[in-house]
Amino acid sequence: MPTQSSPSLMQRLLHASLVKQILVGLLAGIALAWLAPSAASSVGILGNLFVGALKAVAPLLVLVLVTASIMNHPLGRKTSLGPILFLYLLGTFSAALIAVLVSFMFPSVLDLKVANVQITPPGGIVEVLKGLVMSIVSNPFRALIDANYIGILAWAIGLGLAMRHSADTTKTLVTDVSVAVTKIVRVIIRFAPLGIFGLVAETLATSGFSALYNYIHLLVVLVGCMLLVALVFNPLIVFFKTRRNPYPLVFACLRESGVTAFFTRSSAANIPVNMNLCRKLGLDEDTYSVSIPLGATINMAGAAITITVLTLAAVSTLGIQVDILTALLLSVMAAICACGASGVAGGSLLLIPMACGLFGIPNDVAMQVVAVGFIIGVVQDSAETALNSSTDVLFTAAACQKS
Template sequence: MTPSSPSLLHRLKSTGLVTQIIIGLIAGIALALLAPDVAKSTAFIGKVFVSALKAVAPILVFVLVMASIANHKHGQETHIRPILFLYLLGTFAAAVVAVVASMMFPSSLVLSTQDVAVTAPGGIGEVLQSLLLSVVDNPVSALMNANFIGILAWAIGMGVAIRHAGDTTREVLGDLSNGVTLIVRMVIRFAPLGIFGLVASTLATSGFGALIGYAHLLAVLLGCMLFVALVMNPLIVFWKLRRNPYPLVLMCLRESGITAFFTRSSAANIPVNLELSKRLGLHEDTYSVSIPLGATINMAGAAITITVLTLAAVHTLGIAVDIPTAILLSLVAAICACGASGVAGGSLLLIPLACSLFGIPSEIAMQVVAVGFIIGVLQDSAETALNSSTDVLFTAAACLGEEEKAQRTA
């Protein structure tokens, strides 16, 4: 007797998440085209997915940031500092590029603001006052009300305190972080269904003009990432090395960026970056630390995603943004990006933190996160390619720069 062919459900389970998201996206568009009335009823599926994201995001930020700080190793070599500086400079510069691009080419989204009160801040003074009050919020209240500024403050404070605890306590915290990450991955596995419901109901209700908004948003995101990869990063490397940076830039994009584009994981691309660093002749004691560190905190692509999507929500809601507030957003986006989760779409879950600067409530911010998942097939791949290739690029630039400096002074 011939074995039966795999069922459709089994085939879907065996396909990758990216393929499933594409299937959900196409199915949602097709349903909105063929049966608009039925498509409107799928809004509940999208609401469930958005609610699940709202549930996991606060505890994710709290546990991951706290565990990352608590388990940080003491006594790192001092030659890591130039690389760390380039990581932070590159991430902040990417956020600034995203702010400028978002103001030049503003994006509008289709968001549901019914029964949601939006209070726009009056300027940088009110933003800073709100920021300070959020920082000193009760930690339980911050978790319950998704006050991400307060969550981040308490996570940093607890992480610093637990660094002085015993090894067992820090190991337990690390295990808790792994457990929360597993739950987040489970929620994201339902992204294809959530995207199907969101796309179908949105297009059936608002028309296919919403797709144009998504295409414009994706163009701004990818344009910012290309500009950072081909203009901003080479400028930083030129400042460090004082020579043509493009041979090194293009090598890192080719050898590391292409692989990261398809793996969509900076952590999974660490072995590729280590091997490339070895072939570049870099010092092993340096790149063996800087490459894993870069996979955690060097997040230019994440800073772009957070900034562009946040400002898209701000523009949609008609909130005015002055220059000081834009600079503050760049700083917050850079800090958020450094704490982005290692799971696919992890940067999207930090958007509510940036949105809170403008008084945008969690209910609307999570709709923006859901939009991010819709365009995430390309956005997350491009983001990871930029992040991971820049790890090697800045490590090489700092190492070669320090070597040339030592030769000049010798």
Template sequence: MDNPTPQTVEPQNSNRLIIQIIIGLVLGMLVGTIVPSATAVTSILGDLFVGALKAVAPYLVFVLVTLAVAQHREGNKTNMGSILVMYLLGTFGAAVVAVVGSMMFPSTLTLVSSENVSIQAPTGIAAVLKNLLMNLVANPFGALVGANYIGILAWAILLGFALRRASQATHQVLSDVSHAVSAIVRWIIRLAPIGIFGLMSVTVAETGFVKMIAEYGKVILVLLGCMAFVAFVLNPIIVFAKTKQNPYPLVMTCLRESGIPAFFTRSSAANIPVNMALAKKLNLNEDTYSVSIPLGATINMAGAAITITVLTLAAVHTQGIAVDFMTAVLLSVIAAVSACGASGVAGGSLLLIPLACSLFNIPNDVAMQVVAVGFIIGVIQDSAETALNSSTDVLFTAAADIAEKAKTAK
């Protein structure tokens, strides 16, 4: 049975939602600045919105991937190979950009106490890879409850293959469930303006933007500069190489409709439903995006590679350690591989900074202080990182789809 034609989002409704989100942003900034005490109430709105997205995302991914694999027919191209290449190329390229940016504009850190940072960082690349492999065989119910997207993808793919020979009635049930979960997602997304209003009001009230930028301004500028270069230069080059078309209309669409929500949710996992809705709006191949979007939220981590690299080199410069060319290349590889294992939740990339710091024999207590700095600037760094990561998932998926349609049309 062929997949039913996905219901597209009308441009008028989408534009109206964007306007409402902008209004929510402005009102949130005003409330956070003028009436900071009101954030005790407004914070609930933001928490409810992000919580709802995080709650529904694992089940959406599981249902869509299972359905896509179960209904896939031999000969139907999904372009996953080319998308995976773009994911890996983009992540490694971002790490290289971060190395170059950090060398051109070296920054140092005013390190803070790490006693309140209660996290356990991986001890090596082997630990990262082992964690990924163990997530593959995690209990499927535990994967859904714990939002373990590696495990969710693995079990969804296996179940999809097992259901390929199921009856048409079974496929129809899967399709109906998929549409039902997608409808719930659309209802939640409609509440985005209210949720973002709450998130923005709390951010402005609790975070001293001016003070923070004054203290850690240079490293923040290097981070944002590298992310902007990847978003507006590197990614368009990759997309142009794939599609042979002007990439910027697609780039701007993805940044506007995926990047902005991701900036405020600060979670690639929570933004999966948003990306699914955008992929439908762009009329992409459902067999492709139902797999590539959740996969991208797991391994397409250009922003995380930049964060790991920039903060590691800031620690290196703070310690006065010289960096040669080969070490810089090795750092790019480690940052790219580590980024692929970064958690899809807020602050996930910071856990991997000690691993990169170990390349330069930086003591773990110093590395953990760098992690603490990362949490301090996280309201800016993590938001921009997630916006880049999540918008790129849709961007590369769309690029592969456009290239395939152009090839077929010839």
């Protein structure tokens, strides 16, 4: 009987999870920069190609995802999910606001290439709002070409609302286009290990190993914000809702939902786990059968933190001054962006340029920030998903168990 040969090391690497592949690329980039700095500088083309592909697909992704989502929402659907939806939105906005405060207390600095980029930061909230309005009325084709994410979002919302009465065949076509673009994004992200390898090797070769400190500092700020939300602010929200000790429920959600989501890195994949946990908690099935899938789409506190912290890291690096009202507007924008995060790994990162647009940061610089997000994504994306998914059950249970 013929024996089956064991897979080679290369085959195991190619079929390993994306997290493991990115980790290998990260370590390989560090090793190359340490052992052969001159060679490390030359592989930067891999990072440039990866960032360029992200820059090309991100505007189209935002347009089709938001349009399809709004267009396919059933007309006149009546639900009793008002309190849960309110908690979802409150939690996401609160997370963004906390991320703003922590970022001000512990500012992060990134290694960005801005030598040939003209940056004109806004002078205050009035100028920010003026730029926001002018971006909204931008020509849609110009918005796509210039990666004007505010304009893209405005046109996507308008098209989605206008097409809600379209024929089913039209809705199917737009949905199919959305699925196709999402598949292209997944293909590009599969090349993230090579892109990370090139980015890390070139960055460390040119800026030195002190750049690693900046990555670690940024990651600590991100994870610290997520822990603060999960262990302090979410329990406060649940307490005010239920008037009971929230921590038994908080720890149950983190243990039975958060741990699984940390390793799957997908809120959608964790829906069956959350459904089973709701069943164990004795919640109303008619409620959680809707609120859990809904939460996997719009309850995105972790994504709001990621968008806010990375945007403010870019702002801090570029020396842009931020007033209180602009910071508040950023929190609102981050919460809205987070609700539109795509269902692929790293989806929240692709919405960072939209938030960067508030501060006049051009797309070329914003996409470098996205690339930094992929570098630390080995931990960041896992922690983000764990917070998002565990909070779905937490807020559903809080609304169902209201005293």
